[in-house]
Amino acid sequence: MKNLLFLSLACSLLLSRQSISADGGLMADSKKVSAVEYLYADVSDANTILATIDSGLRSTYQGKDRAAWEQFYRKKRAELANELERLPTSGLSGGDTKAIAAMRKQMKAFAGGEALFIPAANCQDAARKDIAYPALKSALVACFVEIGNSLSFEGGKINRVSALDLLHETSDAGRRKAVFFAFVPLWHAIDGNNEPDSPYRRMIAGAAAEAAKNGSEIDNAARDVGKDPAEVERWLVQILDAWRESSGDAMIEPWDFRFRAGEADRLLGTYIPRESLQPTNQRYYRDLGANLEQMGTLYDLSPRPEKAALAYTEFVTHGRMVNGVWRPTVARVSAPYERGGLFILNELVHENGHVVNITAIRNRPAFVDWPSNLFAEAFADVPSWSIYEPVWQRRYLGHEAPEQLSLRALYSVVVLDVAWSLFELRMFRAPLTDPNALWTEITSRYLHIVPHPELSWWAVRVQLADLPGYMVNYGLGAILTAEMRQHISEALGAFDAGDSRWYGWLCEYLLRYGSERDTHTLMQNFLGRPVSPQALLEQIHRLKPVTLPATGDHSTDSAGHSIFLSPEYPIGFSQLSSHRPQSFGPV
Ligand SMILES: [Zn+2]
Numbered sequence: 001m002k003n004l005l006f007l008s009l010a011c012s013l014l015l016s017r018q019s020i021s022a023d024g025g026l027m028a029d030s031k032k033v034s035a036v037e038y039l040y041a042d043v044s045d046a047n048t049i050l051a052t053i054d055s056g057l058r059s060t061y062q063g064k065d066r067a068a069w070e071q072f073y074r075k076k077r078a079e080l081a082n083e084l085e086r087l088p089t090s091g092l093s094g095g096d097t098k099a100i101a102a103m104r105k106q107m108k109a110f111a112g113g114e115a116l117f118i119p120a121a122n123c124q125d126a127a128r129k130d131i132a133y134p135a136l137k138s139a140l141v142a143c144f145v146e147i148g149n150s151l152s153f154e155g156g157k158i159n160r161v162s163a164l165d166l167l168h169e170t171s172d173a174g175r176r177k178a179v180f181f182a183f184v185p186l187w188h189a190i191d192g193n194n195e196p197d198s199p200y201r202r203m204i205a206g207a208a209a210e211a212a213k214n215g216s217e218i219d220n221a222a223r224d225v226g227k228d229p230a231e232v233e234r235w236l237v238q239i240l241d242a243w244r245e246s247s248g249d250a251m252i253e254p255w256d257f258r259f260r261a262g263e264a265d266r267l268l269g270t271y272i273p274r275e276s277l278q279p280t281n282q283r284y285y286r287d288l289g290a291n292l293e294q295m296g297t298l299y300d301l302s303p304r305p306e307k308a309a310l311a312y313t314e315f316v317t318h319g320r321m322v323n324g325v326w327r328p329t330v331a332r333v334s335a336p337y338e339r340g341g342l343f344i345l346n347e348l349v350h351e352n353g354h355v356v357n358i359t360a361i362r363n364r365p366a367f368v369d370w371p372s373n374l375f376a377e378a379f380a381d382v383p384s385w386s387i388y389e390p391v392w393q394r395r396y397l398g399h400e401a402p403e404q405l406s407l408r409a410l411y412s413v414v415v416l417d418v419a420w421s422l423f424e425l426r427m428f429r430a431p432l433t434d435p436n437a438l439w440t441e442i443t444s445r446y447l448h449i450v451p452h453p454e455l456s457w458w459a460v461r462v463q464l465a466d467l468p469g470y471m472v473n474y475g476l477g478a479i480l481t482a483e484m485r486q487h488i489s490e491a492l493g494a495f496d497a498g499d500s501r502w503y504g505w506l507c508e509y510l511l512r513y514g515s516e517r518d519t520h521t522l523m524q525n526f527l528g529r530p531v532s533p534q535a536l537l538e539q540i541h542r543l544k545p546v547t548l549p550a551t552g553d554h555s556t557d558s559a560g561h562s563i564f565l566s567p568e569y570p571i572g573f574s575q576l577s578s579h580r581p582q583s584f585g586p587v
Contacts, residue, residue, distance in 0.1 A: 026321050026364050029093040033100065036083045040103045041320050041365035043080050046073035047110040048315045052332055056307060057300040061316070073112055080107070099366035102515060106369055123147060123189055126199040133206025140203060140465035143189040144309040148462070149336065151182040158182070159303055160460065161311070161347075162338045167255065168262030168409075169269055169341060180255035183460055190465065191456035194436045200459065201435065207468035208431040217373065217469030218425050221476050224374045224519035225531045229425065232476055235533045236422045239478070239540065240446035243415040246543040251450045254443070254457050261412030264388070264401035265342045271397045274340040277301070280396050281348050287498025288383065290356045296330050297355050301348075303336040310462040311335035311347050313354035313380075318368040319361060326362065331355045342409065346384050353380030356503060360511035367516035375519040377473040378480035379510075385410060385485060386496040395497045404544060411540055414478045419443060421475025423458060428469060480523065482536035484510075487527050 028034035049061045050069050059065060064072070084107075087100060121138035123146045125131060131139070148160040154175075158166070163179050170176040192198035211219070222229045252260055272280070278299065285292050298316055312334055319329035333351045337344055357379050361368050370376050386392045388410035393400040401409075419442050426438055439458040443449040463470040488495060488506070495502050510526055523531050 033096045037365045043076045045317045102366045136203045144462045147186045148309045153182045165343045167258040168265040177255045187456040187459045190459040205431045218472050221374045221472045224372050226520045239418045242540040244446045253450050261408045264405040264409040267401040269341045272340040289500040289503035298332040300334045301337050313351045329359045349384040350380045353383050360507040361514035362512040363514045367514040369515040372519040373473045378477035381481040382484050389496040392496045417474035420471040479533045479536045486535040
């Protein structure tokens with residue numbers, strides 16, 4: 001305990017921008033490598049600054065406009081490519097050699113000003129049979145922007161995130177079904193009529209061909225837990241089985257799944273108006289020892305028609321040592337929030353989990369970058385799962401939902417991610433599979449959802465098109481999230497209602513390495529043993545088996561099913577109307 005407190009304090013000092021010595025692995029061993037590494041840091045910053053400008057958030061950064069940044073980027077990137085070529089190939093330290101390899105690899109991913117999740121493509125091109133895999137993928141992402149940002153519902157427009165939230169909160173069965181079917185144009189754009197050469201089915205064939213050459217996200221995630229994809233598949237099935245056992249036998253319609261599990265969303269929604277999202281989020285992180293306001297993070301949380309169709313977090317600038325002082329990382333969060341509510345707040349706290357992950361990195365420039373996708377997504381949920389704990393709700397909302405309802409709300413979202421993970425894993429393995437049939441098989445068997453093989457209702461996640469295979473980082477990531485939450489609670493104590501040592505302690509033990517450590521080693525060292533699904537299985541088993549009433553029988557719910565009875569969502573449609581952005585045009 002003493003050591004633990006000491007280390008926590010040391011990391012806090014780092015975080016408070018105190019001057020620290022230049023050694024300790026934050027600088028290159030060779031002067032030549034150091035110069036190239038700082039050039040790399042400049043190029044890397046210019047790359048993410050261009051993405052910041054192209055996101056539509058602002059037109060200048062540090063007084064320079066887009067043209068100036070692009071010129072700087074091109075010039076410096078060319079210099080960097082030259083300098084990397086000229087570095088000696090022998091006689092360097094192990095650390096320098098590894099840093100050079102990391103810079104070469106990461107440089108390939110620099111987009112140089114291509115806006116994230118806003119492709120320069122048109123959705124209608126997805127129907128063309130003559131376009132290649134990368135262009136088809138971009139066209140499908142464009143569909144999420146063009147159609148997903150503007151779903152027609154009750155004479156107005158809502159975006160995809162709001163529609164998913166409304167599926168939790170809308171008590172009227174007819175309206176809920178209408179929200180679900182607002183997705184039809186999106187499903188159609190992504191998967192046509194689910195014919196064998198539908199846009200998605202052509203795209204996944206391309207993704208699988210690419211993966212056969214270079215590996216997939218699923219292969220990467222399996223490697224990150226030191227397992228093979230077959231073992232990952234077994235774990236995913238185990239998690240789904242645990243949910244199946246805890247959710248009764250009654251079959252429910254897909255438009256009722258989120259609602260049935262979303263009682264906590266409805267009980268608490270009224271206490272989480274749109275304008276409270278950010279203050280609540282900031283207060284929680286302040287209690288965890290991370291002052292988001294002082295970190296200078298750029299927040300872009302309101303919807304715009306041309307904006308990325310999903311919430312994401314990215315670097316603006318990368319932290320580095322400057323004259324012996326740590327200059328902190330600046331992060332940016334983009335999200336299209338029209339509404340408040342528990343589901344949305346969970347997502348905002350998740351995004352800020354990414355923020356504290358990257359701001360805690362203390363390493364040489366080559367490694368001030370994202371850890372693996374699996375680790376990043378898993379860690380972001382470490383703080384965000386707390387909002388489903390009654391003790392968190394009591395402190396930050398002043399009201400709480402019963403534990404069983406809160407847990408069901410959380411794990412229903414988690415198992416959907418696990419279902420998508422299994423879906424993608426099996427699509428990659430057999431890309432000629434009928435996706436509707438596969439999704440129906442998974443969701444009817446494990447989630448007790450009424451089969452609707454005529455609907456491509458799986459096609460609501462941008463990741464399915466943007467980075468096929470990515471969903472495993474959430475589904476398998478949940479296993480790591482539960483492991484980390486359990487280990488932190490055992491080593492440091494409960495943190496659901498805050499613990500000011502949390503951020504410093506995690507910086508020291510988990511986050512400071514950035515992209516230097518592979519996730520397998522990082523998790524093994526953190527836990528002191530290999531990752532296993534046990535912690536998540538235990539969490540899901542906290543859910544007591546319930547008997548669900550069958551769908552469409554709301555008026556006859558008995559007292560025994562009272563956990564699923566809900567008063568009409570108190571600010572349901574009126575809130576939707578008042579938060580509808582003007583920019584989406586006439587209602
Ligand atoms: Zn994330």
